[in-house]
Amino acid sequence: MYRCWIVKLTPNARFSTICLHAGQEPDPSTGAIITPIYQTATYVQDELGKHKGFEYGRTQNPTRMAVERNIAAIEGGRAGFAFASGMAAIGAIATLLKAGDHVVVSDNTYGGTFRLFDKVLTRCQLSFSYVDTSRLEDVERTFTPSTRMLFVETPTNPLMRLTDLREAASLAHRRHVRLVVDNTLASPYVQRPIDFGADIVMHSTTKYLNGHSDSVGGIVIATRDDDIEWLQFVQNAEGAILGPFDSWLVLRGTKTLPLRMIQHNANGLALAEFLAGHPKVRRVYYPGLPLHPQYELAKRQMRGFGGMLTFDLGSFDAARRLLNGVRLHALAESLGGVETLISHPATMTHASVPADRRAALGITDGLVRISVGIEDIEDLKEDLTQALDKV
């Protein structure tokens, strides 16, 4: 199948080489080394009933198809489908379900995912159970004969709870349930869920894959023939495709994914250790700290511990003083870009989660989340030091 075609790398090509080259080859008409932005709505056909494999821009676009092949190879999957946003990607995954089906979801899932499931898809007679997927015995208890999908995020945002992907996959497969992993927070450098048995991986490419805070997009990577066939059909049928320019930006982003992630990992660990030793910080949530309850699992399942960390200052007032006091850290939602972002989960990223649910999950008003960028770590520490002085 054309979709599954991956540029002629040797079968044992390593991760950085795959990131740079997979899915791309020099432009056949000019030799341009970079895949051009094919900014076109349609394609002229040679004669009636004869074309070059490209009919219409929603259905096929060479720039989009290159980024789809590239990220499919990066995740170790068989085919990729790029969408206009991460939420559109999750919406496409949901079309694998039918009325009456049941889904088990990580309780501390991304706020927008909860909103889509709870406010939109329940209208289509789909049902969702939210459980702490770090406790697989609870997951198993939540399965019903109608369960068709286990939708997992690991680490979760903002509390950095992990799910054992290998165990989750084997549990799901024993029940003929698909394991879907939202791998946005970790990035495929840090963790490749398909290696542990996941059937489908999705990303908000807005985050680490594009990595430069200048594009919104999503991608679904599939492994099963039936899923690949359906997702390809639905991408065209619903039409929420990633445009050519954004596809090009993401393709540019993945070339430096390994280099960026090495720095995100290093800065994330250094900042987590710094905060853990600061007297005004009550608790740090970061899977790379030996105090994290799932540190051993993190070492098994992740390569480095990522660039996301959360800490508790004890009160809304303390969090407000810090957030208003930082200078280099940018107060903003989103994550995974080269510049460091700082945010207040309770009133920003998780505002769409009802207050009682936030309380049950442990998303308190004193929590602050950092998406650590690739700046010099000493500048980040200095900025936090001066801002913590105001708390």
Ligand SMILES: *Cc1c(COP(=O)(O)O)cnc(C)c1O
């Ligand atoms: C941002 C994000 C999404 C949604 O992606 P968009 O590109 O904003 O639509 C989904 N899951 C996670 C974990 C995210 O961080």
